[in-house]
Amino acid sequence: MPPHYLEFERPIADLEAKIEELQKVSESANPGALDAEIEALRARANELRRQAYSKLDAWQKTQVARHPDRPHFTDYVAELIEDFVELRGDRTFADDQALMGGLGRFRGRPVVVIGQEKGRDTVSRVKHNFGLARPEGYRKAIRLMDMAERFNLPVISLVDTGGAYPGVGSEERGVAEAIARSTERCLSLKTPLVAVITGEGASGGAIAIASGSSVLILEHSIYMVISPEGANAILWRGARTAEEAAKAMKITAQDLLKLKIVDKIIPEPPGGAHSDPAATIRAVGDAIEAELLKLENLSPEEILKRRAERFYAIGRLA
Numbered sequence: 001m002p003p004h005y006l007e008f009e010r011p012i013a014d015l016e017a018k019i020e021e022l023q024k025v026s027e028s029a030n031p032g033a034l035d036a037e038i039e040a041l042r043a044r045a046n047e048l049r050r051q052a053y054s055k056l057d058a059w060q061k062t063q064v065a066r067h068p069d070r071p072h073f074t075d076y077v078a079e080l081i082e083d084f085v086e087l088r089g090d091r092t093f094a095d096d097q098a099l100m101g102g103l104g105r106f107r108g109r110p111v112v113v114i115g116q117e118k119g120r121d122t123v124s125r126v127k128h129n130f131g132l133a134r135p136e137g138y139r140k141a142i143r144l145m146d147m148a149e150r151f152n153l154p155v156i157s158l159v160d161t162g163g164a165y166p167g168v169g170s171e172e173r174g175v176a177e178a179i180a181r182s183t184e185r186c187l188s189l190k191t192p193l194v195a196v197i198t199g200e201g202a203s204g205g206a207i208a209i210a211s212g213s214s215v216l217i218l219e220h221s222i223y224m225v226i227s228p229e230g231a232n233a234i235l236w237r238g239a240r241t242a243e244e245a246a247k248a249m250k251i252t253a254q255d256l257l258k259l260k261i262v263d264k265i266i267p268e269p270p271g272g273a274h275s276d277p278a279a280t281i282r283a284v285g286d287a288i289e290a291e292l293l294k295l296e297n298l299s300p301e302e303i304l305k306r307r308a309e310r311f312y313a314i315g316r317l318a
Contacts, residue, residue: 090139099137115158164205
């Protein structure tokens with residue numbers, strides 16, 4: 001598939017289109033004759049990308065967080081979790097593929113893994129409902145967290161969703177109650193829960209599996225109570241723009257760290273997670289491992305106490 005360029009990446013797109021054109025000319029006319037020029041343009045494109053990503057505003061970070069080529073839940077599981085066995089169904093209604101989970105080994109350590117999967121093409125996006133989980137998805141997450149506590153396993157939660165699914169069927173089956181109970185289960189879990197915001201973490205759909213012992217976030221990810229578009233529609237009745245809302249809401253990793261909503265920022269490669277998914281996945285794995293090492297020797301009582309203190313500290317700057 002051709003590269004997906006964001007609006008602020010147009011100068012980079014133009015330069016890389018020129019590089020591709022020169023490569024075709026070089027291959028057909030005189031192989032190697034334009035190598036020096038191509039390398040110079042490639043270096044210029046890399047520098048433009050580095051400069052652009054070093055000064056992103058909140059709306060640009062929102063675009064990056066939603067980039068279709070960022071690593072997804074299934075990518076992290078494939079690279080970080082050995083012997084993964086997916087567990088399906090909520091034992092009440094159905095299996096929700098928007099929110100996936102199961103058992104596996106993370107760098108030799110048995111764990112439970114849960115997270116949203118958005119899908120990559122039309123077929124998989126429909127299958128995973130664009131990462132918008134229904135009530136049965138959150139009830140499945142609760143079931144998996146119950147299992148983790150029963151067998152004293154840490155939980156890894158990978159968050160990437162625009163929110164819970166707001167459809168009629170979802171409301172009829174009690175999506176608000178399911179989100180509340182999933183959030184409560186995160187907070188009452190007697191084993192470590194390390195949550196990572198890997199893309200966008202929006203609304204209760206994200207909080208329901210992100211209320212962990214440690215909450216980490218990728219450098220260009222976002223975490224918010226509502227999407228910028230939703231905030232503009234509800235708070236300002238559409239009188240402003242989603243871009244203005246994003247800047248006002250303090251949704252970037254840097255703002256969230258200052259407010260103590262997240263505990264650590266995981267750096268992304270120059271050009272964002274989508275520019276080097278393998279390096280991003282390794283960095284996320286290293287950050288998760290470091291957090292689990294801090295938490296693995298704590299008693300259940302200490303885990304609960306530290307988690308409570310963590311959430312009471314949110315927004316307290318003194």
